[in-house]
Every structure is written in C-alpha cells, then in structure tokens.
Amino acid sequence: MTEPLPIDEALPALLAALGQRGMAVLQAPPGAGKTTRVPLAMLAAGLPARGRIVMLEPRRLAARAAAERMAETLGEAVGQTVGYRIRGEARTSAATRIEVVTEGILTRMIQSDPELPGIGAVIFDEFHERSLNADLGLALALEIRSALREDLILLAMSATLDAGPVAALMGDAPVITSAGRAYPVETRWLPRPLGPDARLEPACTDLVRQAIEETTEGGILVFLPGEAEIRRVEAALAHGLPAGVTLCPLYGAMEFAAQRAALSPPAPGQRKVVLATSIAETSLTIPEVRVVVDAGRARRARFDPSSGMARLVTERVTRAEAEQRRGRAGRVAEGTCYRMWAKGEEGGLAPFPPPEIAAADLTGLALELALWGADDLPFLTPPHPGTLAEARALLAALDALDARGRITDHGRALAGLPLHPRLGHMLIRAGFTEPAARLAALLADRDPLRGAPPDLALRMAALADPRKVEADTPHRVDRPTVERIRAEARRLQRAGSGRDAGLTLAQMAALAYPDRVGMRRKGDAPRWVLSGGKGAAMEPGLPLSAARLIVATDLDGDPREARIRQAVDLRETDLRAVLGHEIRTREVCEWSRREGRVMARRQEVLGAVVLEDRQWPDAPPEALARAALEGLRQIGLPWSPAARRLAARAALCRRDGADLPDLSEANILTTEDWLLPHLTVRKSEADLKSLDLVPVLQSALGWEGQQTLDRLAPSHFETPLGRRVPIDYDGEAPGIELRLQELFGVTVHPTVGPKRLPLRITLLSPGGKPVQVTMDLPGFWTNSYADVRRDMRGRYPRHPWPEDPREAEPTTRAKPRGT
Template sequence: MTTALPIDEALPALISALKGRGLAVLQAPPGAGKTTRVPLAIMDAGLVNGRIIMLEPRRLAARAAAERMAETLGEPVGGRVGYRIRGEAKVSRDTVIEVVTEGILTRMLQTDPSLEGVGAILFDEFHERSLNADLGLALALEVRAALREDLMLVVMSATLDAAPVAALMGDAPLVTSAGRAFPVETRWLPRPLEAKARFDQAVAGLVIRAIEECPEGGVLVFLPGEGEIRRVEGLLKGLKGCEIRPLFGAMEFAAQRAALAPATPGMRKVVLATSIAETSLTIPDIRVVVDGGRARRARFDAPSGMARLVTERVTKAEAEQRRGRAGRVAEGVCYRLWSKGEEGGLLPFPPPEIAAGDLAGLALELAAWGSDDLPFLTPPHPGVLTEARALLSQLDALDDQGRITDHGRALTALPLHPRLGHMLLRAGGGADAATLAALLAERDPVRDAPADLALRMAAVRDPGRVERDGHPVHRGTVERIRAEARRLQRAVPEKPAGLSLAQMAALAYPDRVGLRRKSEVPRWILSGGKGAAMAAGQPLSSARLLVATDLDGDLREATIRQAAPITEAEVRDLFGPAIHWHTLCEWSKRDGRLQARRQERFGALVLDDRHWSDAPPEALAQAALDGLRQIGLTWSPAALRLARRIELCRRDGADLPDVSETALLQTEALLPFLGGRRTEADLRAVDLVEPIRALLGWNGVQEIDRLAPSHFETPLGRKVPIDYDGEAPGIEVRLQELFGVTNHPTVGPKRLPLRITLLSPGGKPVQVTADLPGFWTNSYADVRRDMRGRYPRHPWPDDPREADPTTRAKPRGT
C-alpha cells in the first residue's frame, strides 16, 4: 500500500485546475511528495494524450524520481516511467512519464517546436530558477500560445513566491499543499560565531552536538562544496556508531546512490551534502539537519567574460528547504549555524541564474529560436546579453546582423558551452579535442598543482604517471572526463585540423590569449583587455604568450589557475585575419612626451611595435592636445589678463566665447598652435594669447578691446594696465595725472566703474575710489591739505577739475 503524503490532499484541486485551464502552479513545501505523486496523478487521471515530461534540475534527482515512481508502479525503470539525462536514457515505446534534465527540454523544443507526442510539461523545483528552467518555461509558454493550446503546463515549487509565476502563465490557478509530513524543531546558536572561528570546525562541532542531543535517525549536513565536505569528513572520521557519507554532484553515481541508501544496521548515517540534497531527493532515515548556512554560487562578469564561484550566506528560502529535509520520515530537528537574531539579515531568495550567470548559451538559444520576445519571469539584462552576443560573433556563431549561422546551429546541438563547442568543431573533433572539451567543462582533476593545462591532459591519459610525479589525481573526475570525451567523439565526425593543445585552447578562449607585461612579476595582458597574473616560480611564469583556460574571476587582475603556452607563430596561424596594423599617436604621461607608433595587434595584444615616422601633423597635434588635457594649461600673465577681460564681458552679457581652461581643452581651438610640440616642456611653452585671440576672431578682438581694454590711457597719454583680477577691475595712477578728468572711467558692457587707486607723488596709495568726480568734490580738499605738507614741490591746485594733469614737480625756488 502506498504511504500517504501531504501532497495527496492537494491533488484533486490540481487535477481540477488542469481540466479547466490546462495550466497550474503548485506550491508545496519540502517533503510533500510533489515530485513523485503529481506525474502519476496526471497519468492516472487520463488528462493528456501523449507523454508527460518532467524537468529536474539535476541528474541524480532525475534518476531518483524515475526510480521511485517506477517502484510505486511495481515496474522497472524504462517502462511507463523512464528518464533521459546527458549521456544516458532509459525509455521505451511504453514510456508515458519521462523525467529529463532541463537542457534536454530545450533541445526538444528547438528541434520540434510543436512537441509532437508530448501532452504535458512539468517544471519541478522551479524555485531554483536555473537558466534552462527559465528558458524552457518561456519557450513552452510561447509554443502553447502559438501552436499547442492543448499543451498542459505545471510549475511546481517548494519556496518560490508563486504569484508572479501564475501571472506570467496568464493568471494560472495556484494550488497550495498543506505542509510537510512531520513537524521540525529549529535550534539556533545562542550567539553569532566569532569572526576567527573556523567554519569546518564549527560545523563538525555542531554535528557532534546534534548526534548527542538527538539519539535517533540519520543526520544531513549542508555544506557549500566538496572542499568543505572533505574537511568536515576528516574531522568526523572515526565518530563512534556513525557512517560518514559525502554527497555532491561530481561524485560517481554509485557513491551518490550509497549516500541515499539506508544505513548499516546498528549505525547512524551522517550525510555531508551540498545543495544537491535540498530538493527532490528523499534520503531515508534523516531526522536531523545541520545547516552550515552557506551556499556556493556562480557570479559572471560580462565585461571581463569571467565567472567566479562565491560562497555566500544562504537565503531564507534555501534555509527553509534544508530545514524541511528533517521532517520527511518522522519528527525532526534542524540545527542552524547562526543565531536567531542573524536570521533577519538573510535575503528572501537566491538570485535567478539568468540574473547572475553567463548568458552565452541563452543568447545562442534565442538566436536559434529566432526571437528575443519571450515571456521570461526575469528578463535577461540587455547589457549582459549584448556582451554574450559579442562573444558569439567572435566564435562565428552569429553573423554581422546577429542572426545564427550554420556554425551556430551546429553549436546548439552540442551539450557544451559555445566556447567549447566552437573549439571542438573548429579543431575537427578527434580524441584530443574531445578530451580537452570534456576537461575544460569539468572540475580540475589535479588539485593544487601548477597552472599547466598539459599536466591536466596528461592526468586524463595516464593518471598513474602524474601521481608518480607528485601530483594527486582525482580518479573519479578523470573517469567522468573520459566518458564525456568518448561521447563527444561520437557526436562530432573526426576531421583533425592539426592544431596544438594551445591552439585548441585559444579557439575556446580567443579573448584570453595573454602577452607577458614588461615586469619582473609574472603578469599578462589578455587579448580581451583584462589583466591576469600567476604566482612566481611556476613552469609557465616566464612564458611570453599563453592561453588562460581557468581564471579565478578577480575583476581587477585575475589569477591564472590553468593555462597553456602558445607561440606567436601559432597565434598568427590561428588568428591571422584578426591581426591588424594600427597607427597610434598618443600622449605618454609616464614619459612626458608624445608617442607616434605603428602597432600590430591581436585584440589588446601588441605583437609588433614600431616608430611611426611619417605620422600626419593632424594626428600629432591631436595627441599633443590630449597631453595638454592631462598636464593642464600654463597661463602667462598676458593670457590671464586677456581671459579675465573676456570673462568680465561674458558675465555682463557680451556674446563672446568661453575661454576658461576647461572650455579651451574641450574644444580644438588649440590644435593649430601645437604643431611640432612633442614634450611637456614644449606644451608648457605654448602662449595662450594667440589661440584665444584666434578663437575670438577679428570682430571679437575689436569688441573686447572696446568693451574691456587692456589699458587705461591717462590725459598725458600714458597707458596704465587695467587689473581685471578680483571683483572689480582697477588701475593705480598718480593723483596729479588725473587733474582735469571729470568723468569716471568705466569698462564692460554694463560700464562698470574702474576701481582707481590714487597714488601720492612717492607712489604710495592715497585713496581708492570708484567715483572720481565725487572724490574731487568731497575728499580732495583733505588729501590736498595733507599732501601739500609732504610734497610741497608738487602742484596741489584748489580746483583739480580745472587744472592740467602733470607728473612733474615745480622747479626749485618757485
């Protein structure tokens, strides 16, 4: 008899919704049983004419779900229930329910958009928001709207905010399951972990505490990755009465099955797992969950073309998923490696892959589909999509108009990233190319080894020899690489192109060919424009040219973890049409002079660099102007006075050009005066008076001389320079030289009075005035009284307005 599960109560409402609309969103907590119950319920209800396709995000979950449903029916897998995953299929003509991994649905839709023979598609664990799941749902919704109104679609999720999905599906009915089978108690740390605490030791200590406090049932421990799993495994080794069983995606299938199997009688099972155990899988006997509170995610930076793995705090949704694992078979307990107070700081949901991942594969699928206008729950970022398309163009997968090429269509048929598929096809298939593609798609089989790609290839061919050389080899990874390489060899007809290992790597990473910088430290500039470095003393640290096949993703300067040396001849042979001569006139701030070069470039790499002896004067002048923009202008006193005169008139409304430093450097007014200027000293010697006068033009010069003259002419004909610095322009002049002047001198469009500093015969300031007639009337008498005693030989008339101007003293004796 089949054991009752919480989802069973929701199945009638789900079947009713599908009968009415053919669409539904099912929200059910972890452990409710939706993965194995829903497909069988739809089959038993006879709702569809054709196969029921259910998508699972992981291969292990797809196998396990198919096996569990087949067991429920009392049949072997491959009968009414089967599965298809990458490299393996168990289906037959009798198969009604087919569990597939997500990429397989995309291929089905691209090959046959009408999905002949398929009656329903179920998207399981949609809350994980994988890129393939988002794309698969978008394509399925478009197919249903355009070609297959009868196509039944069900989205199933444990923790997703289901309302937006239901809205995307045309306000599809939302069906909710009541809850998990058994209650789960949550236990937090009394206080946050200390900053200096080691994560693996803290997890191991919490596991030991959980085993002591909960004497029954297996323990499921969530860790971010294999490295943490192995370290915690080492700390728990020899734990009395316990079997420690790792579980992560890169394990052998047999080892994964062992983690799912019941414990040996008399022993307790402790499963150390990544997020692979969060969903879909039922692990017998688990009563306790220990959540380390961390998750590993891929983050992709489109401008650099680099992805990096980051370890982050789990989200509330992930923590709830993990907690639910403890309540599947009985009442359980969940231990969390954080305090209750810290829980409020957790984000609600993890970011969808479409918002954080590499979009090259998505861009290729959209091009193959022929449309970007798809109903995505989270639309791809336009800028990131543009960068992905630029890469595809570089790989010859898209033409100049962004349409998919025949080569691009061939790439969609390969279960590889477009980079690796391009390499495999252009290298002509064969064992070496297939092995390299499989190697680059997998995790590193030789950990903590020098950054040498050839060493990895050698490990795949002969792991024993590499181990004898002192480099431990992960044998399980090697076997996966070999199996995938055999499959890729069968998929691509062999037409070897005679390329070296480095050339094949460069086909996949044309933007990561590195040229060593002129530095003692091993640093390279990559053809895509980014920088990369390597620890000194490694075998490749002196390589002039290399291809970086694995980088840590640092956005400032990435660390090279895997590379192959390449010769310039190999680069030229492979990328000849993309290597071009460029002329360059630029200002070198480091050298303080103009440089004119002819450079042969591949991307950002300069393969040949020569002096450009016949550079055109226009280019040299433009480079000199760029130099001025970097070092700034040198203002002579005359140029500064002229600029201030112009600024005064502009401030008062005159229609004259802006001659501030910022304005002069933004225009090209200086270009005609920079001929032959090559050094910083040359540029600092540029007299700005002539460029400013040229910018003003003849009319402008006349206007500025009229409105704001450079000098004031005294009644004696002497020219006194006008100081335009400060709030008001001014002059300094001897008092006697202004005798007879009855109108105060002014400047500017608004006739601004000059600030006149009147000087004694000895050149000392006597009075400052902006109203000379008023000075004669009101203040002169007092000044005259004082000055007569000090300078008796100088004239001090009673009425200066009627006197003649003078700079002379009276003759002696008069």
C-alpha cells in the first residue's frame, strides 16, 4: 500500500485530459508527488495504448532517483518496468515501459528518428526550470505531433511556471492543478542586510550554526550557489558541531555513492545538515528536512554575444526560487526557513529566473536546428537572433555549416557526439585519440586544479599522474574530478575512431577554440588580442605570461578584457599546421594616429590576430588617398584665409537660394570625390597641413559654379578708380574697407548675393582710420558727410573735402603742396 500523496486527487482529471486531448499541463508544487506518481498512473490507465513513456529530468541525479523510487513502488528492480538512461549509463530492458532520461537524450532520439518508434508519451518534468534542452525537446515534440504522430501524448509538468503560455503553445491544452500539501513554514530574515563587504561563506556558516541552535528536530537543508562554496562552508562547519549532527554535501558532479548518502535518511539519533546547490530545489526527496537555510544566491550560465563567451555568474535568487527552497522545509512537518537577507530586500528580487535559451550559449541549439532543417520551431521563448547568429558563425568556423548555412557531414557527426561542437570538432579532427578524449572531457568538466596557474598542460599532467603533480607542485588535485574526467574520456574514445593526426595539446586546443588564439600585445603587461577580436589578460609572473601565442581555453567572459583561467602555449608552426586554411593575407592602408602618417602594410592574419606584418610598397594611389582622408578627418582641414573666403561666399549664396554645393568642413570631409584626387601623394600630417584647399573648393564648385559665385558674390569690389578691394564674407554681412575719397561720385550702394545684400562699407580716413560704417552710401552723403567733412578738413587739410561728394571725382591723392 503506497502512502497517499497530494497529486493523487488530481490524477483522474489529468488522465481524462490526456485520454481526450493527448496533451496537458500539470501544475503541482514541490512534494506533491508528480514525478513518481504520474507516469505510474498513466501506465496503469493504459496511456499510451502502445509504446513506452519517456520522462525528461533536468539532472542525472533526479533521473536516477525518480526511476529508483518508481521501481521501488512497483516492488521491482530498476531496469524492468521502470528504467533510466543518462549520459554514460543505462538501466533498461525489453520490459521497460517507463524510461526516465536526461533532457538531451530525447533530442538525440528525435534527430535519429523523428517518428519516435516505440514511444507513446513524453513527459517534460520540472519544465519550469526552462532548460535549453527542455525547450528544444518540447518544440521538436510539438512539430512531430503536428506532422507525424497525432497519437503522441505530451505532458508538461511544472512546480512554479505560469501554465498559461505553455498551454497556449501546446494548442490550448488543458491545465490541471494540484493544490499539493505543505505544512506551515516560519520564515526568519536577517535583522539587517549584509554589508557590501560581507563574504557569503562566513555569513552562511553563522546562519547554519544559528539554525542548529534554534531548532531541535529534522534535517537542515542549506542552499549554496556551487561546489566551491559548499566545500568552504563544510570546512568552516566541521569544527564545533554538536554531537549527533553530520554534514553531507550534495551537488551534481559528486560520485553517485556520495549523492546517495545525502539523500538517505539519517541514522537514529542523528541530525543531518545537507549542503546543496539548486539541485535540491525540486525533484529530489531529502528525508526529514524541516529546516532550510537559503544563502540567497544561484549560479547561472550567461552568454555574451559580443564576446562569444559563456560564463557562470552568481546572482541573487528570484522570488520563485526562494519559494521553492522555502517549501522544502514544509514537506513532512511544520518547518523553518532562514533567509540570508533582510525582509525589506525581497521587493528587489526578480520574479523568475530567465529561461536558459535567453541567457546561454546557443551553439548546440544552432547545430540541432541545422540538423533538423528548420529554425521556425514553436519555442516558448524564441532564441535571440544576435546570439543565434554568433553561434552559427562559430559552427561555420568549425566546418559544421556550409556557406549557405546548411549542415555538413562533419556537422552531422558533431551533432551525434555528447559534447559542445567545439570539443566534438577537436575530437574528430584528432582521430578520437586518448589525449584528445581526455582534453575534451577536461574542458567539458570542472577544473581539477582549482587555484593553480592557468596552464592547460598542467591539468593534462594531473589527469595522467595526479601524485606526481602534487609532489612536484604546491597544488592539490581533485581526485574525484580526475576520475570522472578519465571515465568520460574513455567513453568518448569509444564513440568513434579515426587516424591519429599526431596533434600536440596546443594544436588540439586551437581546433576547439579557433576564435581564442591569442597574440601578445606590445608592452610588459601579459595581455593578448584574441583571433575573435576580444582582449584577454592574466596575472604577470606566471609560466604563460611571456608567451607570444596562446590558446585560451577558459575565460571569465568579461566583455572588456577577459581574465584567462586556462590556456596553453602555441607555436606558430603548430598553428599554421592546423588552422593554416583560416589564415588570410590582407593589405591594409590606414591612417595611424600614433605615427601621424599613412601606413601601408601587407599582413597575414587569423581573424584579429596579425601573424606577419610587413610594408606594402606598391599600395595603389586610391588606397593611399583614402587613408590620408581618414587622417584629414582626424586632424581637420587646413583652412587658409583664401579658402575661408571662398567657402563663405558659397555659404552666403546658398543661404539666399543659389544652387551651389555645401562647402562646410563636415560636408567636404564626407564627400570623398572632392578630396581624394588631391591626397594621393600626401602621406604625413605635415603633408596634410600644407594642403591648399582652394583648388579643392574650386573643383567642388565646378566651372559653372565658379561663374555663378563670381557673379553673385564676387571676391573683390572694384572701386571707381579700378582698384580691387577684397570683400570679407566672414562677418554678419559682407564688407569692404576703403578710403572715403575713393567713393566720391558713387551714388548707388554696392550689393552682393542673390538677394542683392548691401555691402557693409567701412569708410577710412586718409590715415587709414575708420571714420564711418554704412550700409547706405547715398544716405551717408546726405545726412552724415557734412559732419565728417568738418572734422576731417582740420585733420587732413591737404586732402579734398568737397561740399557735394556726389559730384566730385574719386581720388586717393592729396593736393600738391602750396595749393
């Protein structure tokens, strides 16, 4: 007789919906029993009528645990009616009707045979976690059900997800809700927020000790972001624990035996403290937990399309995650939840974590879409186009996609490997050798030498002989990680075969990371420019800090300049041997701001890395001129007074409606045809500063434009005596300066421009001093001249001052002495 669970009440409605519609969404809180009850209930009800039930779990531990729990309910061994398949391990038989798998395995099933023979139902458990594989799996399953298998039963099960959008995606599938059963949980917050300098591990250690002292019953489940934090808190708690309290870490990379220890009931009289990652939020049953300590942090993979790098970031939990964790304290009895933040901080928590498809590396997804042959699948959250484009560019560099974006035979082989396409590409090209398999497994796993210098060769040495590395260096080797990597390497080596290409470690790394080949920058600091265009750096004084060429296999993803966590020294001959087909010759003619001149170079490049750089002596004149133009744009045009007057004349006419080109600096610098013919022999800043702009402006005006300009806005005013006086067009109005006597006899004020603007005339005394400014010469003769005459006659008696200047002859001469 099995123990009643809250989900039991919802099972009749769920089974009816699946029988009638073939699809449904089940909402049930953690602890309701959906993972282990629903597949068995479907099987008992004859759903599906034919074929087995495949249930997806986001984690290997959860898949194995769910299968074992269901088999135990049936009184059978795992592998009979209920089995499981996870990476590297399978427990199934011909009698298996319920198969629990990790999410990526369903994708492989679909891509191998889209009709899914022998499968009658697919259950997506914990769909609220929105893993990339689950989103892809559901999208593919919906396509299959629509086009090939109308009888395929699909069920999405979730604890916290808003079911409406999922149900709509599934053709308005019925939503079944289970209220669940939860005992009251008292929430206790910190009295005040942690300070900005507070470290997570000491604060969490203190809070766990407080929880042990203040509660007396049940196990304590502590949520931490990752293995490193778990180990540090475990070390801090190991001393001074009360008698009868034991510590059990729980994270995905642990050996299964250690995971079992964390999931098993405590010994009589013992109290267990489980230090876990988010793996313990759902799916898993940890017996007798009545206290939760939530450190308030979660670790997520983030992908930056601008850098092409993914990185794990530690972020604050969301409200949904915090409630999931809190609920673990109320599954078996009343419980207590300690939150490592103040109550007032909860308003700043995001409601839900982002779906993985919105934040992760999409290279694997892009490869699956290419293999499927379409990318318009019904995704709950469509992939970001920019991130998807970055992923496809990488696949093209790995020879997985052809020039039209279609999958190649090599790409099909990559899709069949349980590896990131980078690592699969390296493994195939290396011939599935033991070193290649070990490198692939190493790069896919966690670092077995945490805290060691960023030397990939040292990690490979640790895989080969951990004792020797520990004896020769001060670094500790993580033995469980090494054993796990070795086991995975053996499995990968069995996945294929090929000719041993005899590649070095650096060559294999370059095959996997063609966009992370780094060339050291000039200067003392260990900084590199990567072939993908980004920058990377490491601490000085390390074994690799002087390397000219490296391959960076692990970076922190900082978009400005990534910190190198793992790399290997690379010889240029080795690089050319494996990536020579990607090396291009380019001819670069550009303006160097640093040198202040045109630089013409012929270069060999791998992406942004310049492997060889030499002079380009026969650069074409047009290329030289374009580079000089860029320099001119940086230093500005060398305006002479004559050029400024010419441009000002044109500007006046344009303002008044004349059809003349814009001779402003901004327009001159953007109209290449005007400048380029004058720049072919100008290579330095001094050459550019000596450029005469007048011919440039004249060629821009053309012959007709110059004629129009001379007619409407002449450069000079011709006096009655025939003298040419330059017109100044830079002021508020065009103007001239000349002696007053030179305008005797002029009765019409001179004008310029299409609108016949009056010139601003500055009338000078015989000594060259301004005596009057006028824009109405006839009015000056009538109204002001008499006063000027009285004043000037006394100062300049030898110069003519007629009573009526309009009738006098213009002159610039004084009277002869004695007259």
